[in-house]
Amino acid sequence: MNKIYFTLITALILLTACDVKKPTLPSWFMDLSIPVINEKFYVSDLIDSVNIVTDENEVLTVTANGEADTNEFGTLPFTPSVQVSGFPILGSSFDLTIPFEDQEGKVGVAYAEIVEGNFQSCFRDLHPDVQQISLTFSDFYLPNNQNLVLTSNGSGNWVTTNLAGLHIGVANSNQVINQLHLSFQVIPSMPEGVQVATFDFQAKEPISLGEFRGTLNNYPIGLEDSGSLVNIDYPYGLDQAINLESAYLQITLTNYLGFGSVFSGQLLATNSSGETSLIDIVDEDGNNYQIEPATEAGPRIMEIQFGHNVSQLLQIMPTTINIIDGQFLISSGTDIGNLRPTDSIHIFYTVSAPLTFTLHEHEITIAEEQEFNIPEENRERIQKNAISASLKLEIQNKLPIGASAKLFFSNTPDIDTQNPATYDIMKEAAINSADQVSGFQNVDLTLNKEELNIFTAEQVYMRFAFSFNETETPVTIHTSTSDYIHIKGMVTARVFIEKEED
Amino acid sequence: MKKLALLILFSLLLLTALTAFNTGKSIFFADSYMLRAKGVEAAYWNPANLQQKKGIDFWLPITNLGICINNNSLDLDTYNYVVSRDTLNDIDKRKILDKIDGSLRSAIESNVSIVGFAFDNMSISSSLHLTGKLALSERYLDLLLYGNTDTLYVFNKSTTDAGGLGYVDITFAMGNFTLPYIPKTIPPIRAGFAVSALIGAGNAKMEEFNGYFSSSMEGADLQQDIVLHTGIGGFGQKAMLGLASNITPNLEVGLTLDNLFGNINWSLTTEETNIQVVANDIYAVNISEDFYDYSNETLDIGSYSTKLPPELRLGALYNMPWANFSLDYLQGFKTSIITSGIGRFSLAAQFLPWEFLLLNIGVGFGNSQYPWRISYGIGYYSNKVELGLGWQSVKNFIPGYKTKGIAIGSYLKVHI
Numbered sequence: 024m025n026k027i028y029f030t031l032i033t034a035l036i037l038l039t040a041c042d043v044k045k046p047t048l049p050s051w052f053m054d055l056s057i058p059v060i061n062e063k064f065y066v067s068d069l070i071d072s073v074n075i076v077t078d079e080n081e082v083l084t085v086t087a088n089g090e091a092d093t094n095e096f097g098t099l100p101f102t103p104s105v106q107v108s109g110f111p112i113l114g115s116s117f118d119l120t121i122p123f124e125d126q127e128g129k130v131g132v133a134y135a136e137i138v139e140g141n142f143q144s145c146f147r148d149l150h151p152d153v154q155q156i157s158l159t160f161s162d163f164y165l166p167n168n169q170n171l172v173l174t175s176n177g178s179g180n181w182v183t184t185n186l187a188g189l190h191i192g193v194a195n196s197n198q199v200i201n202q203l204h205l206s207f208q209v210i211p212s213m214p215e216g217v218q219v220a221t222f223d224f225q226a227k228e229p230i231s232l233g234e235f236r237g238t239l240n241n242y243p244i245g246l247e248d249s250g251s252l253v254n255i256d257y258p259y260g261l262d263q264a265i266n267l268e269s270a271y272l273q274i275t276l277t278n279y280l281g282f283g284s285v286f287s288g289q290l291l292a293t294n295s296s297g298e299t300s301l302i303d304i305v306d307e308d309g310n311n312y313q314i315e316p317a318t319e320a321g322p323r324i325m326e327i328q329f330g331h332n333v334s335q336l337l338q339i340m341p342t343t344i345n346i347i348d349g350q351f352l353i354s355s356g357t358d359i360g361n362l363r364p365t366d367s368i369h370i371f372y373t374v375s376a377p378l379t380f381t382l383h384e385h386e387i388t389i390a391e392e393q394e395f396n397i398p399e400e401n402r403e404r405i406q407k408n409a410i411s412a413s414l415k416l417e418i419q420n421k422l423p424i425g426a427s428a429k430l431f432f433s434n435t436p437d438i439d440t441q442n443p444a445t446y447d448i449m450k451e452a453a454i455n456s457a458d459q460v461s462g463f464q465n466v467d468l469t470l471n472k473e474e475l476n477i478f479t480a481e482q483v484y485m486r487f488a489f490s491f492n493e494t495e496t497p498v499t500i501h502t503s504t505s506d507y508i509h510i511k512g513m514v515t516a517r518v519f520i521e522k523e524e525d
Numbered sequence: 526m527k528k529l530a531l532l533i534l535f536s537l538l539l540l541t542a543l544t545a546f547n548t549g550k551s552i553f554f555a556d557s558y559m560l561r562a563k564g565v566e567a568a569y570w571n572p573a574n575l576q577q578k579k580g581i582d583f584w585l586p587i588t589n590l591g592i593c594i595n596n597n598s599l600d601l602d603t604y605n606y607v608v609s610r611d612t613l614n615d616i617d618k619r620k621i622l623d624k625i626d627g628s629l630r631s632a633i634e635s636n637v638s639i640v641g642f643a644f645d646n647m648s649i650s651s652s653l654h655l656t657g658k659l660a661l662s663e664r665y666l667d668l669l670l671y672g673n674t675d676t677l678y679v680f681n682k683s684t685t686d687a688g689g690l691g692y693v694d695i696t697f698a699m700g701n702f703t704l705p706y707i708p709k710t711i712p713p714i715r716a717g718f719a720v721s722a723l724i725g726a727g728n729a730k731m732e733e734f735n736g737y738f739s740s741s742m743e744g745a746d747l748q749q750d751i752v753l754h755t756g757i758g759g760f761g762q763k764a765m766l767g768l769a770s771n772i773t774p775n776l777e778v779g780l781t782l783d784n785l786f787g788n789i790n791w792s793l794t795t796e797e798t799n800i801q802v803v804a805n806d807i808y809a810v811n812i813s814e815d816f817y818d819y820s821n822e823t824l825d826i827g828s829y830s831t832k833l834p835p836e837l838r839l840g841a842l843y844n845m846p847w848a849n850f851s852l853d854y855l856q857g858f859k860t861s862i863i864t865s866g867i868g869r870f871s872l873a874a875q876f877l878p879w880e881f882l883l884l885n886i887g888v889g890f891g892n893s894q895y896p897w898r899i900s901y902g903i904g905y906y907s908n909k910v911e912l913g914l915g916w917q918s919v920k921n922f923i924p925g926y927k928t929k930g931i932a933i934g935s936y937l938k939v940h941i
Contacts, residue, residue, distance in 0.1 A: 045608065055673060061742060512742070513675075
């Protein structure tokens, strides 16, 4: 019995002599799931109320605006054609009427300030009893509103009279002056029928008119700069991938001239390939736009809508749109108008392109190459602990366009997406349009250990390329609250857990 | 993360499951000790059995010692297996987690005698009690080993908890009173009582622990609320009533009701610590330094009490010339840091191959809160000195690689 007890006790003691191993922590793999993003990107967020707006139909619309001016009107050339030779002056007083019209028939003066101009007159063959002859121009006024009066003692020489500072007619007159009225007074009085002198007169050189009132006919005004009206910069060469369905050009004209006009010209669109498209600036009936004159209350503001044929220009996705041969042609007929040398026509334009377009399959490569600097600590962690990583995306595309995207990674710069030798890995993801898939679409991007090693270098370069899915019919981008792209993302990374080195 | 994981695992392996024991020697018998306790020890087990025939029974400082450490899940074999692996594969991870039933629970308790003596039918004694517990949800380990999935992880106090209690008792006990008015047909019934003044050293109690973590396409969310009460310096009391009777010359039965009026009131320094971490809708793209709200606030609070719920113990002891056998049943009225609301049995035997040599074995039958265990002990007995050494294995027959915990106990008493 005692031996049994002894044996039992000994066995217990021996069995309790356990081997406890040195505590060293093993390594293991664990999968970490980290949510990356859960956001809705609304189309309406693109609206900046400046270049991207929404129209009354909640269609996303790209808009651009600018302004241009005609030249200031400046001085108005008026070229009369007056020639009087050997006109006999009889008796003590005498009146003469001479035609006073523009040679080109464009300008009819009711009132005008003369900036520059002159005419010549000559009294000869003066009667010996005559001391002096005075000539009054009823239509020419000095600054003090006294009529222009010339006197002569009959020297027989041509006398040039400088008209600068004088004005023709009476302010606010509505009567066009097409004849000059001259009155002669002889001192001392001579019997009627006696020729006291012979009068010569000529006014053939252009007279520059300042402030003007009268009629203008067939008088064109060119645009100050008929060069580029609209410059369109398509990001990432987007013009190669889409065709806009419609666009509108609204021109707001501010006419400071007291004359109406007819606006004519052409719009010339040129794309990046040099292709051009030309349309006339006319209304839907093919008529030129009529510009109404300014009034005494102020300038006339007019809005001109181009819509019916501007889309024709945009079919070539132009980078510039020019107005060529643009002019305002004034033809007032017998209607009296007025203008000042500083008057002009101001143009404010707005181009609106609702985003209704057709998409073509064309790869768009983002020009800017992204460069990432990976901190040394993270590089070591990726190298030691990261085994694989995957990005799982759930994307709900509520837009009528689909696209596929490619991401190119390299440890050297200057990635050429067409040359695999210039990049290390490429990942591709495709998203269908809302018409094809209305719910969430799954996109998985997985990086294995070898691919993750790219991120163990100090510099990582990335380039992004995408292409739209071709659409056979035009699609429209709306801006309602139900137009968005909802992206949810989760990164799942397999990491290696091991004891940190001291 | 690695060091933290190692620290948690190692701590859990070493900490012990919650088992309140009153004296070190009871470890020899897997707590089937109510009617075995004599002398000073009877004050802690059944004061009805305080009956010194002559002399004084001395309890020497420190020499009566019990330390119990265990947990409900991991064993040394698992530990050796884990630390010997270079890399844990999925099978290894599953092996570890399969051993854990919802929560990795561990606790530590120690009982150290300070001084004690018994004479006639009374005793005065003092001992130090230290108890700590820690529970960690299996889901934390799941996260640590496998990582997270698209699942809601919920943590609460039922699976994650922590607490600690330390106090010194000064106990006076009297016993061996024969109950009057007992019919002569019924064997005499002895009665006794013990009253203890409790001097609280320290207490930590997790009042609230609620949290969750989820990570999905909808974002990551995290919330953790912890309310912890700590107290240093307290006073309290408890009392015990005991009955015992020899219903036959060889069979003795007994009953105790312990922790009556048990309470420690912490009043010297009491604090409430509120820790809250909240992070909602976290995404990698919008993460920043302040993606979460963290607050850690410690407030002075008024005094609070640690209740010591009553425990009922029933026992029977059968004596033979060469051996004795005992059966105990313990039922707490409420679960606390030192009591269990779930009843448990324990069974023990003591063999006496020689008069001076005592060989002990005991089995504590487990329940959902208390892992089963088996005890072994050896002791020396003489009229002047008693001493012994015992050990206990949790959830394994022999303290070894499969043991979920161990306990050791010693005793030394001098009788003058």
